[in-house]
Amino acid sequence: MLTAWALAAPAPAAAQSPRPEWTIATDAAFDASSIAPYEGRHDRVYARIDRDLDAHLAQLQRWVRQRSISAQDDGIDAMAQLVADDLRELGFQEVEVVQTPGHPGVFGHYDAGADRTLVVYMMYDVQPVEENWRIADPFAGELVDHELGTVLMARGATNQKGPQRAFLNAVGAILQEHGTLPVNLYVVAEGEEELGSPNFGAVIEPYLDRLRDADGAFFPMNIQMPDGSVALNLGVKGIIYFELEARGGDWGGPAKAEVHGSLKAMVDSPALRLVQAIASMTSADGNTILVPGYYDAVRPPSDEEQRLINGLARRADDAALQKAFGVSRWIDGMRGRDAIVRNLFDPTLNINGIWSGYTGEGMKTILPHVATAKIDSRLPPGLEPEDAYRMIREHLDAEGFEDIALRRLSGYPAAATPVDAPLVQAAIGVFNRYDASPRVAPWLAGSAPFYQFTRTLGLPFVFGGLGHGAGAHAPDEYMLVRPAEGVKAAGLAEIEKSYVDLLYALSEAESD
Amino acid sequence: MLTAWALAAPAPAAAQSPRPEWTIATDAAFDASSIAPYEGRHDRVYARIDRDLDAHLAQLQRWVRQRSISAQDDGIDAMAQLVADDLRELGFQEVEVVQTPGHPGVFGHYDAGADRTLVVYMMYDVQPVEENWRIADPFAGELVDHELGTVLMARGATNQKGPQRAFLNAVGAILQEHGTLPVNLYVVAEGEEELGSPNFGAVIEPYLDRLRDADGAFFPMNIQMPDGSVALNLGVKGIIYFELEARGGDWGGPAKAEVHGSLKAMVDSPALRLVQAIASMTSADGNTILVPGYYDAVRPPSDEEQRLINGLARRADDAALQKAFGVSRWIDGMRGRDAIVRNLFDPTLNINGIWSGYTGEGMKTILPHVATAKIDSRLPPGLEPEDAYRMIREHLDAEGFEDIALRRLSGYPAAATPVDAPLVQAAIGVFNRYDASPRVAPWLAGSAPFYQFTRTLGLPFVFGGLGHGAGAHAPDEYMLVRPAEGVKAAGLAEIEKSYVDLLYALSEAESD
Known part of the structure; x- marks a missing residue:
């Protein structure tokens, strides 16, 4: 019953980024x-x-x-x-x-x-x-x-x-x-x-x-x-929501409880491991996902979607939206239609929460034995939750982060x-x-x-x-x-x- | 009144690591x-x-x-x-x-x-x-x-x-x-x-x-x-203890409050920025500090210190110490004298605490506007707190993390x-x-x-x-x-x- 998606050929991705450039090939705009x-x-x-x-x-x-x-x-x-x-x-x-x-x-x-x-x-x-x-x-x-x-x-x-x-x-x-x-x-x-x-x-x-x-x-x-x-x-984007956790164990680091921070010269830090593992998943600006294959499954905008996007772009007001969210700019300084397309077609990787060790006032010098992050990834149509989880696990393993646990909290595909x-x-x-x-x-x-x-x-x-x-x-x-x-x-x-x-x-x- | 430190020439650092190899050139051991x-x-x-x-x-x-x-x-x-x-x-x-x-x-x-x-x-x-x-x-x-x-x-x-x-x-x-x-x-x-x-x-x-x-x-x-x-x-190592904080602002990201996590496709994430900034400071295993110059100021073990280290090594019991801390291994599988030298002469970089966003049970889908980490670095003799702070700030700026705030909580040099x-x-x-x-x-x-x-x-x-x-x-x-x-x-x-x-x-x- 769903319209077959017409595939528009994506432009070649920039050499330094796996993030695809989405092409809008028509000027026609949907008008409700x-x-x-x-x-x-x-x-x-x-x-x-x-x-x-x-x-x-x-x-x-x-x-x-x-x-x-x-x-x-x-x-x-x-x-x-x-x-x-x-x-x-x-x-x-x-x-x-x-x-x-x-x-x-x-x-x-x-x-x-x-x-x-x-x-x-x-x-x-x-x-x-x-x-x-x-x-x-x-x-x-x-x-x-x-x-x-x-x-x-x-x-x-x-x-x-x-x-x-x-x-x-x-x-x-x-x-x-x-x-x-x-x-x-x-x-x-x-x-x-x-x-x-x-x-x-x-x-x-x-x-x-x-x-x-x-x-x-x-x-x-x-x-x-x-x-x-x-x-x-x-419709809606799909999502995976998971926790990554680094905990001391056979690989190193304190397994039972925090230890004194001065031991860092000899003892692996689960918190630094978690930070490194998460960092390996995105570009330095946090905006491009570096998990291999992550962008490949996303299909480009169909003709119908291009017309809908053009219709949205005519009424886009970036400044008002940014003001509502307390944001000074969209990533990469995007505006108008570019921002709309990215918002719809780019998968995301987002830290919802991260915590480890001492988070109170002042100083406490510890090397925490566990560090945890809540992360979600929004999945545009084409990127399946099982595939997203698999690619993230494979990426972590390939980067040497086999010790990082991945706990699945949710996962379902997009709907349109x-x-x-x-x-x-x-x-x-x-x-x-x-x-x-x-x-x-x-x-x-x-x-x-x-x-x-x-x-x-x-x-x-x-x-x-x-x-x-x-x-x-x-x-x-x-x-x-x-x-x-x-x-x-x-x-x-x-x-x-x-x-x-x-x-x-x-x-x-x-x-x- | 302090003995002048005799300088032993350090071995060339491994090509892939700025972490120096410390040379112990004597077999003589101090015996109290x-x-x-x-x-x-x-x-x-x-x-x-x-x-x-x-x-x-x-x-x-x-x-x-x-x-x-x-x-x-x-x-x-x-x-x-x-x-x-x-x-x-x-x-x-x-x-x-x-x-x-x-x-x-x-x-x-x-x-x-x-x-x-x-x-x-x-x-x-x-x-x-x-x-x-x-x-x-x-x-x-x-x-x-x-x-x-x-x-x-x-x-x-x-x-x-x-x-x-x-x-x-x-x-x-x-x-x-x-x-x-x-x-x-x-x-x-x-x-x-x-x-x-x-x-x-x-x-x-x-x-x-x-x-x-x-x-x-x-x-x-x-x-x-x-x-x-x-x-x-x-003596004691010196220390710097500081907070790094990423907060949405003119560079991007939400400045006033968390926003919905689905906005990640358009909105920069302060939490991911903080993670990337910290990650840029160490090797992927979290154990080598990549801040340029950080190891250069540390002086190698003097003759007296080499004799003290040899004395300590004769009585070293890695297994007992690891058991006491709940640790399965020292970093890089070091043992005995190697671990003692690293523990004394390597500066450290350690996450004492990190926090951002939602840290409770289950799922909350937000893009937090602020992320903070407490970090300490232990300073062996030769590495001055002011220099350590300067090198870290310069490194962050050079890596494009000018937006990350560095709040100094403490800093003093080693004593021996x-x-x-x-x-x-x-x-x-x-x-x-x-x-x-x-x-x-x-x-x-x-x-x-x-x-x-x-x-x-x-x-x-x-x-x-x-x-x-x-x-x-x-x-x-x-x-x-x-x-x-x-x-x-x-x-x-x-x-x-x-x-x-x-x-x-x-x-x-x-x-x-």
Whole structure:
């Protein structure tokens, strides 16, 4: 179902760098506003949404009031049950709580007898709660006055219970008015997204053959900014996340505990070994990966991706982005399209954390016996996690760092959906209807295990939607439900109506 | 007063390594047992020590019961006053509490009208107190049954109040029996040794001209092992201790806070920069320093040092030492004399600590904006701290790491005393009398600011003495005061008698 990637020949790499030069061979640019706005009208459903909005908001509050912190196993089983009960209440004919080696998932099927079928991905778990919220209880589901308007401020308000329950409100409104849905729905929900989705495969495994027959998968998400703008990413990079650890042992160095720092003239230093091992993996500026073969598997931008990149480049604002991140320049002084291409197509190697020995004030003179680094590498399409791990291990061994342990914490491949998939076209048409013509990127430089949809299930996959929220993984998480005057992001009613439109637009789209 | 160093020509360095090969051109070996045991008898003083031993032990207890934690400014002024009062009580004609920019020092002078003069260095501060002592109160000065015998268990018991007050007990016993001392004494005490002696120069500065006229300096210390053996080090390596820090800024990278790890394709990583900068300073095994010029200033072993090294090599036990440290091998598989020479003559570069970003459990995907390492370098004689700092900064700049900050935390040169100095010969003679013929090393691979004695004052300097203690900077610090049957380390009475002997031996030694 995915468009075959057209291969553009890459320019020869600079002699001193294995980093490829990516060629953009076309001036054509994708423009989302060229796609016709969705024009269907579902006034009875819209009117019900407006009429029932308080009750709909109460449903969001009910969801965020149920604790479901996966990392602390706090409220998980109750939340899984709540999701399952809500699906049954809506009329899903088949609902199962699916046991896994970790937290349970939820499977639901609404068979509308329709031609089109949509898989809806949900995560019912939330992050732990930090200190310093402006509200007393992040699980109280309070409505709070915010500069952007009235917001639902709670853990999970935007990540991800708010938009998910809003989607189910839209489904409910259609069912109440019309007694059925324009598309068949599968819901697959997991309770471990905040843990890296280690068992999501086990949630969908019993249903793979059924899910593969769907026409696409969707993850409801608030991706609108207060000015109304929307960025639509058609996929994500993959990732490997691992720890490298140097520890004294048979090769040398202290094995049991730190020793006095003065012994360095006789004793190997695990900390220096780790530093040398990591250093061997990149150029001196830290920006080119020197692991042999690491760039070879990355495929160059396809024609479609080149057009998407050109479209993004027209709206690129490096200065604003750099300011937002507190960065003075991109690496190598890149700007505009060059930066966009590198951000999408270059694999990365990044130290997330490193630690060894004494890290307090002043001086303590020790030679630590262990040194550890957390490292991630983002994988563009083509670079497989297993290959990335293998190349890194082979590189370390070839450089003489057999003593460095490599502990795998995560690994999954990239995911991407072609822009001409009916589900994508339908989503853009709906955005355009609400004056929110999106910036469309081939994928996000960040990572999520969405390959489960694009690759395991072979489905086009869209994650997004109208609406605004912030504070995921942070204090004062909120979802905007009633925008203030002048704020252009959608409120709850408009969000729900757009979900209604999306379901109908998908049902009406031409087959690909 | 220091013996001129005879220069032996070094062998050419291996082509791939700037690390010099040190040549030992003689088979002659220094043997401390060849020095005649001290034979003087001071029976009246010994008898008084035996008679007053309980009172002497009470003096040690009185000292450890006075808190004096320099890092926490806990009891510091009271302890300085206590030291000054004790010197006056003993009969020192001149006693001053010396103000400095930090904690005060104490200066005392006992003018015996003798030909010889000894400077006694003391530190009256102690380390902070950890948890998990086997006694309730580390400042109670309790006597505790220990497998080695009766010990005084307290913070400061061996580091350094115990041996210092034992020395003053010996001084007191001589004065009580004979009304004067065989040598004149200066006491210079500081309250910041545990902080790296930042103001010890200010303590001695007003007295430099008087102190320079002394014949040597002495630091009472328990350096005996339970089997009776003694290692006498004639000096210490110097040290520089610094932090390297990479922080996002004009050169690139996030300046204000961490950013999302997926940005690595566009954003420079301060953590990778720090790793690359440190890596550039050593060979891949972490054992050869690649900072240009770093080995050039180190002078090769003199004839005397070669003889000392040969003497040490005859008693070297690599396996036992490695076992004690939990190390399987010395670097490059060195053994015996080779390891001893490298340990004494090679400068080191050692990571004491390194930290950046997320260091907790599991995964957090960030690109940290700051990365820091604590690094020390031990400096053999010839390599000056200022030169070492300059070469490291020049190296970083030449390698393109101008953005890496170098923060100096400490720096002082090596110190060494020739083995034929009368004070050293006197000390060895006293050790030999007590069947504790020492292993004599040119210097310790560790560091202390003893250059203040050897270089600022130009005096031979001995730190040591009979007696055993352990737990400096750790829980259950103790000094052995009444050895159990079979334990050969000296008890308090014998320690004090050996100090009496040392003062007389020095007064009787031939002039150099």
